[in-house]
Every structure is written in structure tokens, then in C-alpha cells.
Amino acid sequence: MFTGIVQGIAAIEDITAEPGLSTFAIRLPSDKAGGVSIGASVAINGTCLTVTRQEDSVLYFDAMQETLRLTTLGDLKTGDQVNFERAARIGDEIGGHLLSGHIHTTARIVEILRPENNVTLWFEVPDEWTRYIFPKGYIAINGASLTIGEVRGNRFNIHLIPETLRATTFGTCEEGQRVNIEIDSQTQTIVDTLARMGYDRPAPTL
Structure with a gap:
């Protein structure tokens, strides 16, 4: 389980591709890599992965082809940077909202606006997922808990x-x-429950 509060930026040190499997070597900041055990869960760009090996600040993760297909991990290259969050522990402050680390879909950044002192990003998602997207609702993007605007x-x-x-x-x-x-x-859960009761959300209009 994760909170959506990104703990920092990590770097892709190496990617080893084998039939049906890719192994990622990802370097975390040295002060964030302590106390990691083999089998621990870490969210990489919001995707829950399992630590298989550790060498100092470099953690190793295996990703199956299905994971690469359903997420953006298959787009990563050596040298790329990613968001990371180690799994939440009982007693941790939940500053964002609870996340599973299981990616539902991907979106594309279609516009970046840079007004003074902030940035506005516009995303485009597959139509079938718009039923769950509401103004002021929660969403996790690359593992970060964020509030939807328009x-x-x-x-x-x-x-x-x-x-x-x-x-x-x-x-x-x-x-x-x-x-x-x-x-x-x-x-x-709420949207799907209402749909089963006959109160389905109408299709989005442009």
C-alpha cells in the first residue's frame, strides 16, 4: 500500500531485457535506500514492484511483459528519471490518498501551461476511464496523489x-x-455501484 506522496526521484541505471521479463536497476538517493529488504514493495512511477536485489543504493526489480504492456515502464531507457515511493508502514501519515500501485491505464500529456509560480498539465485518457474522473477528485499520476482540476x-x-x-x-x-x-x-467503487443500480454516469461531452 502507498500514500501517493512521492519520496523522491530515482535514476534508471540499467535495463536488462530477457524473453518475457525485464530487470530494472534503479538508483535511489543514498538517504532513501537504507533498510530495504529483498521482497519489499516500491512504487516506481506508481507501479508496485518487488525488490529482488540491492547493491548499495541501487535496487533491482523484475517486470513481466504484462506489466510493461499496461504501464509506461516499457518506455523507460537507461538514464531516465522516475518517481519512487517505498511502501507505507502502519503509523505513517497519509498525506495523499491510499494507492495500491496497480496501474489502471495510461494517459498522454497534451498541453503544458506555465502561469506564474505554477504549472498546469492537461492529460488525455482513454474514453472508458473518464467515468471515474471528476473535478476536485483524487487521481494518482506516476505515483503522485493529485487533485483533478477541470x-x-x-x-x-x-x-x-x-x-x-x-x-x-x-x-x-x-x-x-x-x-x-x-x-x-x-x-x-461508488461509480460502479451506481451503474449497477441503473444510475450510470452519462458519456462525457466535449
């Missing part, structure tokens, strides 16, 4: 303050880039 059809935006830009990879994102999306589980 919603227009299959597009929505988020507003980022300087601290979020500093602490995550959003500060260097580009238009056209794909990101991982985890829908808020409570929102999904």
Missing part, C-alpha cells in the same frame, strides 16, 4: 506548485509523454 470530455488537468515540481519528475515532463494512471479506488 474535466473536458476525455481530458482533465492538474495544477502543480513549485514543491511538487521539485520533488517529482513533473518538473521535466514534456508534451506527448505518457504517464501511469491509478484511479481512486473509492471513486471507482
Whole structure:
């Protein structure tokens, strides 16, 4: 379980591709890699992965082809930077919202606006996921718990303050880039329950 509060930026040291499996070597900041045990869960760009090996600050993770297909991990290259969060522990402050680390879909950044002292990102998601996206609702993007701003059809935006830009990879994102999306589980449950009762949400309008 994760909180959506990104703990920092890590770097892809190496990727080893084998039939049906890719192994990622990811370097965490030295002060964030202590006390990690083999088998621990770490969210990499919001995707829950299991630590298989550790060499100092470098953690190793295996990702199956299905994981690579459903997330943006298959797009990563050596030298790329990623958001990371180690699994939450009982007693930790939940500053964002509870996440499973299971990615539902991906979205594409379609526009970046840079008004003074903040950044607004517009995303486009597959139509079937728009039913769970509401203004002021929660969403996790590349593992970061964020609040949705406006919603227009299959597009929505988020507003980022300087601290979020500093602490995550959003500060260097580009238009056209794909990101991982985890829908808020409570929102999904409510929408699906209402749909089963005949109160389905109407299709989005542009």
C-alpha cells in the first residue's frame, strides 16, 4: 500500500531485457535506500514492484511483459528519471490518498501551461476511464496523489506548485509523454455501484 506522496526521484541505471521479463536497476538517493529488504514493495512511477536485489543504493526489480504492456515502464531507457515511493508502514501519515500501485491505464500529456509560480498539465485518457474522473477528485499520476482540476470530455488537468515540481519528475515532463494512471479506488467503487443500480454516469461531452 502507498500514500501517493512521492519520496523522491530515482535514476534508471540499467535495463536488462530477457524473453518475457525485464530487470530494472534503479538508483535511489543514498538517504532513501537504507533498510530495504529483498521482497519489499516500491512504487516506481506508481507501479508496485518487488525488490529482488540491492547493491548499495541501487535496487533491482523484475517486470513481466504484462506489466510493461499496461504501464509506461516499457518506455523507460537507461538514464531516465522516475518517481519512487517505498511502501507505507502502519503509523505513517497519509498525506495523499491510499494507492495500491496497480496501474489502471495510461494517459498522454497534451498541453503544458506555465502561469506564474505554477504549472498546469492537461492529460488525455482513454474514453472508458473518464467515468471515474471528476473535478476536485483524487487521481494518482506516476505515483503522485493529485487533485483533478477541470474535466473536458476525455481530458482533465492538474495544477502543480513549485514543491511538487521539485520533488517529482513533473518538473521535466514534456508534451506527448505518457504517464501511469491509478484511479481512486473509492471513486471507482461508488461509480460502479451506481451503474449497477441503473444510475450510470452519462458519456462525457466535449
